[in-house]
Amino acid sequence: MSIVLDLQKDIIQNKKTLTELLREALLISTKLKLDDFKVWINSELKGYISTRNIPDYRILQAELKLNNPYRGWMPILTKNGNLIDTLHLIQPISELEDLSNKSEEGILYASPSNKMQHIVYTQIEFNFECKAILHSTQIIGIIEQVKTALLEWTFKLEENQILGDENMSFSNEEQEKAQQTIHIKNFNGNWGNIESLGNLSTGNHNYNTTTINNGIDTKVNELIKKIDTLDISNKSQIIQEIEENKNDKGKLTQILGQLMTRGSEIATVLPAIGELLGMLG
Numbered sequence: 368m369s370i371v372l373d374l375q376k377d378i379i380q381n382k383k384t385l386t387e388l389l390r391e392a393l394l395i396s397t398k399l400k401l402d403d404f405k406v407w408i409n410s411e412l413k414g415y416i417s418t419r420n421i422p423d424y425r426i427l428q429a430e431l432k433l434n435n436p437y438r439g440w441m442p443i444l445t446k447n448g449n450l451i452d453t454l455h456l457i458q459p460i461s462e463l464e465d466l467s468n469k470s471e472e473g474i475l476y477a478s479p480s481n482k483m484q485h486i487v488y489t490q491i492e493f494n495f496e497c498k499a500i501l502h503s504t505q506i507i508g509i510i511e512q513v514k515t516a517l518l519e520w521t522f523k524l525e526e527n528q529i530l531g532d533e534n535m536s537f538s539n540e541e542q543e544k545a546q547q548t549i550h551i552k553n554f555n556g557n558w559g560n561i562e563s564l565g566n567l568s569t570g571n572h573n574y575n576t577t578t579i580n581n582g583i584d585t586k587v588n589e590l591i592k593k594i595d596t597l598d599i600s601n602k603s604q605i606i607q608e609i610e611e612n613k614n615d616k617g618k619l620t621q622i623l624g625q626l627m628t629r630g631s632e633i634a635t636v637l638p639a640i641g642e643l644l645g646m647l648g
Contacts, residue, residue: 418455
């Protein structure tokens with residue numbers, strides 16, 4: 368039997384945990400010297416070092432709620448709807464598997480991002496506990512995306528006749544073929560900012576960088592339109608500063624942070640500011 372086909376079978380049969388499957392994949396990627404996959408697999412097993420290098424599938428939207436001692440958990444309402452936080456999950460996959468199994472009634476409570484905590488606790492009069500609410504299906508979605516990525520990876524190895532043997536070994540020919548043809552950037556999965564997975568070169572990253580920059584540009588433009596509808600002083604100056612510094616993450620973060628201190632004046636655009644700050648990381 369082949370070590371690659373064994374992993375493929377284990378994924379399909381769904382009898383092993385994702386942690387166990389990733390360890391099998393780590394063995395394969397190490398023997399084939401597929402360093403980009405090895406970095407990704409290790410990150411899933413051990414957790415990501417920071418929020419800056421996580422794939423897109425680990426970025427989730429969560430509704431913020433306050434724990435009213437008389438009425439229980441209540442959403443934080445704004446003119447644009449419920450207040451939403453963007454969470455970047457860096458935990459090892461084993462912790463996410465455990466969370467998905469232990470959640471009560473499918474609900475998970477997480478700490479809001481630092482930026483959103485600042486918004487809530489400086490703009491809301493009531494000193495209630497605040498949590499970001501996730502559903503277990505969102506965590507299961509992460510787990511399933513990783514499983515699918517592993518399965519697609521085994522298909523690609525099989526397609527290129529890179530199978531290994533029953534002794535968990537690969538021939539020199541298989542190793543050479545894998546290093547020439549199997550690269551993480553060639554997969555269609557939602558891998559996120561691949562060049563940030565480690566200090567490894569995975570080819571031309573212009574496409575990923577453009578996608579990310581376009582996403583921030585879109586949110587900046589949306590925020591400017593919303594600010595333009597406000598009745599606040601120095602509005603034109605604020606819009607000009609945002610437009611001039613939209614490519615400078617540090618300066619833009621500072622401008623948005625200063626804007627948040629305007630309190631109730633800018634209450635209607637707080638969700639948009641928080642979302643953009645989350646993207647700026």
